[in-house]
Amino acid sequence: MTTQEILIRARQEAQKPYPSNQVRNKALSEMADALIARTDDILAANAKDCEASSGILSPVMMDRLLLTASRIQGMAQGVRDLIALEDPCGRILNTHVRMDGLAIEKVSVPMGVIAIIYESRPNVTSDAAALAVKAGSAVILRSGRNAWESANAIVKALREGLAKAGISEDRIQLVEDKSHDSAAELMHAKGYVDLLIPRGGAGLIQACVREATVPCIETGTGICHVFVDEDADQDMALSIIENAKTSRPSVCNAEEVLLVHKNILDSFLPKLKDRLENGKHPVELRLDEACRKVIGGKAAGEKDFDTEFLDYILAVGCVENVDAAIAHINTHGTHHSDAIITRSIPNAEAFSRGIDSSCVYVNASTRFTDGGEFGLGCEMGISTQKLHARGPMGLEELCTYKYVIHGNGQIR
Amino acid sequence: MTTQEILIRARQEAQKPYPSNQVRNKALSEMADALIARTDDILAANAKDCEASSGILSPVMMDRLLLTASRIQGMAQGVRDLIALEDPCGRILNTHVRMDGLAIEKVSVPMGVIAIIYESRPNVTSDAAALAVKAGSAVILRSGRNAWESANAIVKALREGLAKAGISEDRIQLVEDKSHDSAAELMHAKGYVDLLIPRGGAGLIQACVREATVPCIETGTGICHVFVDEDADQDMALSIIENAKTSRPSVCNAEEVLLVHKNILDSFLPKLKDRLENGKHPVELRLDEACRKVIGGKAAGEKDFDTEFLDYILAVGCVENVDAAIAHINTHGTHHSDAIITRSIPNAEAFSRGIDSSCVYVNASTRFTDGGEFGLGCEMGISTQKLHARGPMGLEELCTYKYVIHGNGQIR
Structure with a gap:
């Protein structure tokens, strides 16, 4: 099928009344069952993808591409987990009854058609499709090339699930081109397309943001900062920095830059060096001049304070005070997740007010920026823009609203 | 100043902590006073604009361009009216405290920098600037050429108001190029620019939606429908149609297309013809074949069901039933405001569920789609897109949110 035909089918599907939550939940259950039932087919397709990419992709990327029976079970469980979540559609967001009796209701409704362009992670295929189904929308998936066979096998299973629940298969479509x-x-x-969400590396996301004429949400790139204030609990700071940097360095909520108040360089940096260079995963520190004077080590290059390393590397810089930290982060960050470690309430307030990011932390790790951790139950991605959704996007953020107005002949 | 310099100043201003509601309200009061105090200067500037446009613009456009002392008083009152409205910033939208004590607050914050590109209506200059100030953002205004002198004089007054309230004048800037x-x-x-809002005709809006790489909200174009169902109260229908079509035909929430159930053509159309052709402002009916067979008159052209007339013209078509009406409206409409006149609850429900528009009316005029009428207190425009804001955009829709997370050392 051409992409144009796929678009038309999705639009037609989205213009029908959306299925009830009960029917959508039934579909999710059938989709999960179908993923399990089709495990062998999916693994066979994935083996083709892995073979074709062998020697081309990095080991990390190969690991992301690889499916196993247990990973497919995880995908199915992810689909099933959505069933228990509250229906995001049909919520009354606001009601206003005018003096003349006109009743104005603001009610959440499905977005319509959601398109997802993503890279070669097969699990995104089922995650994104299931989220869209639960949110009442039709979804068009455009997989990365390296996971093409896997995506096809997964979508085949998911569509079988839709059909079993009596929903049109057009609610989940995969681009064939x-x-x-x-x-x-x-x-x-x-x-x-009512909403385009790119999921993947910075190149893909920026291309979508630049090119798209359909509404698009910018996701993901995270140059996250931790600022250690003058009077911070230094043990807490070390523990948070270690967690934010090393617990999963390849994800967008991992720390990339550490800023340290100038008055604690002598007391704090030696402990930092000791903790990060001798941990389970040693971290390479790239330091500005002021920090190098205290503990030596590798000098930070020109771009190191503007880089999402996604690796065991941390840029470390010295700042005058909390205002300088705020200014640095707003200039060099990506408006994702940034933390202050402090005992000062005024500084904590200045930081949480002044930092122009989706998630601002006081005395906690940036790694919590995640739909599951935030209690949303799931997530489609982390928005780093300000329009519509900011931070983790759950089911609510995949919906829009409309006003339904009931009268008995009112005119203006 | 170059536009680039203006952008930098706005960004710098938006990165400072935003002023308290008290200070913003003081600024609004001073801005209103300054508009009144500068009335003579504004009228003189407006006279230059009107002279330059004389013979070039249509009478309707000339009327939109013209300022009078009383219109300036109206603009000042519009600014002052915002003072009483609730602060849209700093509202706690959601709170989630995790088992480990991490407290996640979702809090509304100013958008940052809002840019408005608009056509030659001088009042938009003060309306848009005042809304942005109340919403805590910095605003960059780009006026249409024909109102250039007026916009400059108005902005000069508004900036005097900001200065008197102790707010940086950079919160309101006018593009000079x-x-x-x-x-x-x-x-x-x-x-x-965090948010771009075009205000004006379809050409301007579509250019912004197509070209913009910054987040942009599509506003305004309204091909609004009224569908008269088989069992409608026909007197109510006539009154609503007359109101929706003739009370102010030049605005986006005016009716442009009337759809009539096939079973009531004979009983309803003669009354419609009588009511609309003999009213205070006679309406030209452009009818499809089925309707012409009943009351004769002008045949609708090919584009008449896809045209925002903004005039005393109404396209009239016959449909099979409510489903056909829904399909027609979703295909030919602009997702703005559409109404059904019916006594049938199932049809009312099918219509309000099936119509993919920002505002769906049952037994009321489409003319109510307006921030003031909806109880928002004001509006920046009517969004016809689904992302972020849909329908009338008030102060809340000019804000974004962020998550502020307080911990005591939590790691993931």
């Missing part, structure tokens, strides 16, 4: 044209077509499908 | 380049610069000011 592997070329860049199909991604561009989705980005420009005005009137067909 | 009259060329199209400056509009393009705003559309592409990634990192400087």
